[in-house]
Amino acid sequence: MSSSAQIGVTGLAVMGRNLARNFARNGYTVAVHNRTASRTRDLVKEFGQEGDFVATETAEEFVAALERPRRLMIMVKAGDPTDAVIKEFAPLLEPGDMIIDGGNAHFADTRRRERELREQGIHFVGTGISGGEEGALHGPSIMPGGSKESYASLGPMLEKISAKAKDGAPCVTHVGPDGAGHFVKMVHNGIEYADMQLIGEAYQLLRDVAGYAPAQVADIFRTWNTGRLDSYLIEITAEVLSHVDAATGKPFVDVVVDQAEQKGTGRWTVQIALDLGVPVSGIAEAVFARSLSGHAALRAASRHLAGPQPAPLSGAEAAAFADRVEQALYASKIVSYTQGFHEIAAGGEEYGWDIDQGAVSAIWRAGCIIRAAFLDRIRAAYDARPDLPSLLSDETFAREIAAAQDDWREVLATAVRQGVPTPGFAAALSYYDGLRAPRLPAALTQGQRDFFGAHTYRRVDREGTFHTLWGGDRTEVSA
Numbered sequence: 442m443s444s445s446a447q448i449g450v451t452g453l454a455v456m457g458r459n460l461a462r463n464f465a466r467n468g469y470t471v472a473v474h475n476r477t478a479s480r481t482r483d484l485v486k487e488f489g490q491e492g493d494f495v496a497t498e499t500a501e502e503f504v505a506a507l508e509r510p511r512r513l514m515i516m517v518k519a520g521d522p523t524d525a526v527i528k529e530f531a532p533l534l535e536p537g538d539m540i541i542d543g544g545n546a547h548f549a550d551t552r553r554r555e556r557e558l559r560e561q562g563i564h565f566v567g568t569g570i571s572g573g574e575e576g577a578l579h580g581p582s583i584m585p586g587g588s589k590e591s592y593a594s595l596g597p598m599l600e601k602i603s604a605k606a607k608d609g610a611p612c613v614t615h616v617g618p619d620g621a622g623h624f625v626k627m628v629h630n631g632i633e634y635a636d637m638q639l640i641g642e643a644y645q646l647l648r649d650v651a652g653y654a655p656a657q658v659a660d661i662f663r664t665w666n667t668g669r670l671d672s673y674l675i676e677i678t679a680e681v682l683s684h685v686d687a688a689t690g691k692p693f694v695d696v697v698v699d700q701a702e703q704k705g706t707g708r709w710t711v712q713i714a715l716d717l718g719v720p721v722s723g724i725a726e727a728v729f730a731r732s733l734s735g736h737a738a739l740r741a742a743s744r745h746l747a748g749p750q751p752a753p754l755s756g757a758e759a760a761a762f763a764d765r766v767e768q769a770l771y772a773s774k775i776v777s778y779t780q781g782f783h784e785i786a787a788g789g790e791e792y793g794w795d796i797d798q799g800a801v802s803a804i805w806r807a808g809c810i811i812r813a814a815f816l817d818r819i820r821a822a823y824d825a826r827p828d829l830p831s832l833l834s835d836e837t838f839a840r841e842i843a844a845a846q847d848d849w850r851e852v853l854a855t856a857v858r859q860g861v862p863t864p865g866f867a868a869a870l871s872y873y874d875g876l877r878a879p880r881l882p883a884a885l886t887q888g889q890r891d892f893f894g895a896h897t898y899r900r901v902d903r904e905g906t907f908h909t910l911w912g913g914d915r916t917e918v919s920a
């Protein structure tokens with residue numbers, strides 16, 4: 442067998458198979474391999490005419506099929522399977538070769554794998570890939586980490602198979618060293634959770650408070666999708682809401698069990714944010730809302746609890762309310778992106794990654810699940826001021842939130858009065874109000890901590906750290 446393949450893909454389930462086809466359709470010779478060899482044979486049988494595939498059955502054959510330095514992409518289930526595959530292939534590789542992990546790995550695992558393989562001279566490129574199976578085939582958003590050297594070799598190939606933004610720019614950038622790519626992919630997914638939760642809350646308000654049927658709500662989302670909320674998630678929301686169940690003739694959304702599942706990347710985003718001390722309250726509420734929905738027994742046992750029943754609005758009032766919900770959704774969305782980008786900045790600082798936030802927002806403009814017109818504007822904000830401390834410090838976003846806030850508050854007040862749960866909207870507004878508050882009750886918290894634990898506090902009028910002798914005569918001493 443000649444070593445002719447420019448890239449190899451091992452792990453040919455939906456993602457790996459479609460990425461391999463994407464490389465082949467773009468003119469690359471692709472070696473393909475899967476633990477269960479029938480998947481490899483099926484791929485070549487079904488799609489062999491799309492390009493140059495080299496089907497291999499053993500690890501040795503697979504590695505031998507790759508030109509040097511070798512580019513070997515792993516698309517297996519994240520976690521132990523990734524380690525098993527690395528263990529199988531690494532001994533067959535040589536210094537300078539690259540292993541690209543395109544699975545949804547935890548960035549800490551990626552850091553460990555990168556360190557271990559670096560000792561062998563192998564570049565380990567943890568790469569976030571978003572866009573689902575369609576994206577993998579037609580162009581995903583790609584977030585590679587790893588060394589600069591590996592990006593010089595891989596970048597042009599990834600640029601070719603990636604999604605392209607409206608201005609033609611490929612949705613891939615070298616995010617930073619070691620685990621930076623998987624970290625950014627993790628936060629992407631956290632933001633995705635928040636986006637979906639906020640859309641869900643808007644939907645429920647439009648149904649329960651405005652009194653619209655799912656098909657009418659779908660029309661409202663379609664209209665929103667022509668404005669500043671233009672995004673893939675709003676577009677598919679309209680599709681899902683207008684879908685009718687063939688078996689019952691009912692709206693599809695009414696026959697689906699209302700318990701949301703999750704695979705873990707949203708949870709990781711929140712866990713890491715807690716470690717980094719970054720308030721990602723909107724993302725956290727989105728994760729918790731999925732968790733609450735899944736507690737079927739608890740929910741069943743709680744149905745009798747007292748609370749108001751929403752009373753649907755009349756026609757003109759409903760339309761006016763829908764406009765206000767759009768404002769609330771947009772303002773809350775600005776806050777979740779603000780929180781997500783804060784986490785990326787904090788992760789970059791903690792791990793020494795030097796992540797270009799503008800470049801990250803640019804590669805999310807197409808291909809990935811959170812793709813949206815909005816991301817062009819985030820990029821513009823970071824381009825204008827790369828050291829922007831927060832998206833809310835950008836004048837345009839601050840002005841838009843200022844214009845939206847009366848409606849945002851009104852929508853939340855209505856939701857609270859009518860007993861419609863809106864944890865995402867509420868967390869976003871509290872974050873906003875928390876940041877703008879001239880004084881926070883944290884001063885009282887510090888006093889309590891000093892009282893029960895002598896934890897000390899700082900004063901507004903003098904440098905230093907102090908403690909009050911609470912159990913004694915309450916004089917203040919320097920700590």
Ligand code: NBP
Pocket residue numbers: 451452453454455456457475476477480516517518519521522525526543544545546570571572573574
């Ligand atoms: P899965 O996550 O379902 O993984 C199936 C693949 O892993 C098969 O090729 C399977 O081989 C292989 N595999 C397993 Br399981 N254990 C293995 C082991 N010990 N050794 C070797 N191979 C093993 O596939 P997927 O949905 O295509 O996703 C692939 C990766 O991409 C995952 O990390 C996923 O999180 C990530 N991702 C998925 C999406 C998406 O939309 N699905 C989006 C973005 C990222 P077999 O055929 O022999 O069982």
